[in-house]
Amino acid sequence: MSRTPASALYWRILGINGLIFAAGTTALAVGPVTVSSPILLRELPVLAVGLAVMMAANAFLLRAGLAPLAGLSALMTRMDSLRSRDRLPASGSGDLFHLVDQFNAMLDRLEADRSTSTAVVLDAQEAERRRIAQELHDEIGQSLTVVLLELKSVVNRAPEEVAEELRGVQEVVRSSLDEVRRVARRLRPGVLDDLGLTSALTALATDFSGAGGPRVTRRVQTGLEGLGADAELVIYRIAQEGLTNVWRHSGARNAELSLTQEKDGRVVLRVADDGSGPPAEIGAGGDPGGVGGRPPSKGMAGSGIHGMRERAMLIGARLTIGPSNGGGTEVRLVVPPPGDRPS
Structure with missing residues (x-):
């Protein structure tokens, strides 16, 4: 035995x-x-x-x-299912260190399973977004375009007193068509596939600035190396969620979107604003691990933060959310070089 x-x-x-x-x-x-x-x-x-x-x-x-x-007890206390590679050093010999080895191995298995299941869910989500965006563009977009053409034909033949009202209807339909196209771009940005991450982030900042939200200052570096399609999609989605939270929750007048690559190959995404500041559950430390699914008191939506953290985990990136220098909130994503990311 x-x-x-x-x-x-x-x-x-x-x-x-x-x-x-x-x-x-x-x-x-x-x-x-x-x-x-x-x-x-x-x-x-x-x-x-x-x-x-x-x-x-x-x-x-x-x-x-x-x-x-x-x-071991301290690790269990601070353990976060979305904070990867937090392990207890297993130095020494004896049965208790064997227990530490087994616990670390269990965490490795759990993180691998969580990463796999999260990747499957997010892939399905992206596929559904792509399908909805395609239907919006092909079905509703084209239908509204036909309506606009028909209205134009009717306006040209209608009496002036009726034509004026029809022109107002035209503007409403045209605005609806623009909104449908804008929603379709947010669901699945074709510019990300066609022109790359830099152009996609530039278009994203322009969309938010032109939609009545805060003025977005962008500083996006070109010629980024070693990212890959998965990392580019994660960066884009986190930037999109960060700007959405700035627009909906922070009350900010100005925001900044920056993407830079450091000398060691790390890519740093930063979304900052001058609004009401981070949720009280995050606090000044900027550690998103303290949110844990509880509803935030202000600033950002809890489900949005959780989604950003899940996406960051997929590529081994570190996401921190805390106060910015301007008194608002800063979302910071650090993507490691390709060799340090999970395979």
Whole structure:
């Protein structure tokens, strides 16, 4: 029958205590110390010192043996299902360090399963967005275009008093057509597939600035290397969600969208505003792990934050949300070089 970690820990503690008591018994048996019955007053200090030594040795050995449990408990307390690669160093030997190895292996399996399932869900979401965008463009967009052409023909033949009203209807239909096209672009940006990430982010900032939202200042670096289609889509979606939250929740008048690549190959996306600041659940530390699904008090939508964190996890990127220098909120995504991303 193989030993389990629990039984190994039991025998380890039993052996430590047995060794200490055996050492104490041996010291009494072969040493010059004697114990009378009843115990004499001068013998009490000797017994007290011996007991203190035994307890100190026992405490030291147990503390050293159980030290991995403290680190394991701390890891369980701070563990976040969307914060990858948070592990306990398994340095040393013994059954408890074997337990740490097993716990780290379990986290590896859970993160791999979570990453796989999240990728499947997000791929299905992107496919559905693509389908809806296509239908909006091909069905509703074309129908509205036909309506506009018919209205133009009717306006040309109608009396002036009726034509004026029809022109107002034309403007309404034209605005609806523009809105349908704008929604279709947000659902599936064709410019991302056709012209690349830089052009897509530029168009995104222009759309938000022209839609009555805050003025978006963009600083997008060209010639980014080593991103790939998956990373580009994650960056675009997080920038889109960040700007959407700025528009809907922050009350900001100005926003900044920047994308740069550092010398070590990391790509940094930053969306900042001068609005009401980050949710109270995130606080000044900028750690999104504290949100945990609770509804935010202000600034950004909790489901949007969770979606951004899930997307960041897929490419091994780090997402932080906290106060910006302008007093609002800053969303910062750091994408590692290709060699440091999950395969």
